[in-house]
Amino acid sequence: MNKDDYILKLKTQLRRLPAAEQREILADYEEHFRLGTEDGKSETEIAESLGNPVQVGRAYLIESALTRVENREKPVRNILRAVFAAMSLSFLNLIIGIPVIASLAAAIISLWAGALSCVLGGLGAIFLPAVQIFLPNIVSAGPSVSLGFFYVFGGIGALGIGGLFGLGMYYVSKGFMTLIKRYIRMTVNIIVK
């Protein structure tokens, strides 16, 4: 593979990145080829010592996506980008890592749903007696006054529990994102000769 082939293959992987980022990345490789040639090496030798340009490109894609997650830029979309790029880098990721991550994600989503229904149920319970008192035509059969208080306090309790649950889930989700990032970085770190 000569220099132009190599740079082209690398550039193809990077094509979705912002132009400035692409330029910066490719500049390193242009420089490397120039200095290697000056050193007496052939372009083929240099290309081989750099390693597979497709893999190298994917490493940059992953790192770029992960950085954007850290900067809170469209975190979900970028985590998915990083995951897919990592998938195409390593067969092991495909077979083992991705299904594991997917099931954990599903578990987290259902826990969020639980927190949400707790909150909604709580709100419903709080407002139901109020609706009955002020609009008796809309809700006909309903609790007596004492039971009404029970509804309200129960509702407040459910709201509180749902809120705490939601807060907990927020931190769990953050931790989960961090775990995914760490896992992906671990698998990218090295491309061996």
Place this chain on the structure above:
Amino acid sequence: MNIQFKKGVLELCVLYLLNLGEYYGYRLVQAISEAMSITGGTVYPLLRRLNKEGYFTTYLEESAEGPSRKYYTLTDKGKERLDDLYSDWRDFVRRVDEILKRED
């Protein structure tokens, strides 16, 4: 050399070399890839990531005869990181050696 060992120490080696002197990309890649049997395509992304973390500053040195070169200089933050990784490594080696010295 075991891949798992390499993964762990790459950052340490890069930071250590940059602390020793002025390196431009090509020279750094040469120094490390020979010693660790890794590709330049592993080193450059690592350099980019570490640069973003604020461990280096870079400057371009124009050359009359040849191509310009991008030099990397360690920042204070980079030096701190080097110290941390270095002491982690020393500690790790010491502990492993303790075990490997045992005869029972």
